[in-house]
Amino acid sequence: MAAGAGVVDDGTDESVEARLGRFFDSATGGAALGPDDDYFALGLVNSLLALEIVAYVERVFQVRVEVEDLDLDNFRTIARIAAFVRGKWGSGGAGRPA
């Protein structure tokens, strides 16, 4: 809970990436991915998990993933998802959590 609250409270890149790191670590059975590892290319993501990533990002970071956002480049690494989330927070529309 503390780590989760940290992500929203301070909104630092590290927190977002750390949170995503934990998600992917658990989702891939402890593959210990680096921020730039492409888990799609590594074959670690089946189709059910790919949709769960969207649901997870929307739920935990309180952003809305639109059809225009469906670009593998937004999702293929932890660093890219973090950048995507920061972009959503910054763009106002999706609203960064307080």
Place this chain on the structure above:
Amino acid sequence: MALAGLLERARAEAGDWDRVGALPADVVRDVAALGLLGSDVPSRYGGLGRDARELGELCAALGGACSSLRSLVTVQGMVGAALLRWGTEAQRAAWLPALASGALRAGFAATEQGAGTELAAVATEFTRQGGEIVVSGRKLWITFGRFADVFLVLGRYPDGLGAVLVEADRAGVRVEPVHGQLGLRAGGLADVTFDQVRIPAENALATKGFGLSHVVGTALDHGRFTVAWGCVGIAEECLALAARHAATRVQGTTRLVEHQVVRAALGRMLVETESARALCERAADDRGSIPRTVTAKYAAARAAAHVSTQAVQVLGAAGCADGAAVARFFRDAKVMQIIEGADEVAEVAIGEHAVRRHLLEGDRPCT
């Protein structure tokens, strides 16, 4: 006709529909007129705007009468959900009102000879040519494919999986009815061949690479949700039929229900049925969770299969007779353990979720 009247008619006639292998056209019209094909579609797109619980209860009620009727709502809902989630505003505006009203009927075309569980193996080809996409491939087991006006088709571009909408009246679409399958006999099944079918590029949903995981994934999630609730309906109805029979049927001087083993069987059936309902309610209340819906569908399909099997047992020959409702539910329930993710596949996915949940303990939405 009100929903109660529709359900009463379905209960009375489902056996005949099963035997002839089709739903009467006026029943389909009644379902559409009641708005049930767009139950959870937002009202701005012509739907009833109902929530997940209401959609679930509708599917339980329909499923308790006729699984093929419930499948009508499932298929239309799957294609609608994919459009609502991953369509552009133009695509939503173009298709959703017609799907919600039933002016257009949908088919979900994913399965192929070489791609059932493993949908990533589909061979249907999408080739871009100017402003058009050419679709070539053969899809099997399309529920209500015989009557569909538009198909949501899973296929592959040279560089990734995609999903497109193909209208049934385009040149090169061939629909062959499928008859005599174990269950969902009134489900209007068909195999559909797409032979160099040209569609406009705006019929493509999402970009390449997201056709299976996201577009078809969202459709399947919606399908699992409504199938799960339909299975709750099957189990509840079979339990009621078995209890009534056991309470009234007399062998010699003994009513069936006086046998402890018969009462115990009914007890097991009740626990399975109520467990399935509880998991479906939980999935409805947390509709954003894919694992909860996978779990609910798995549990409900198993409950429907077990409870219907036991119901046939309790009814004995009466349960085996031509036209027996429990026999139809028994056949339909078996199908539910195979479609929208077979039991074994669900078990693996749920197991993966168990690991994930353990490792992510404490994660909460940032609200």
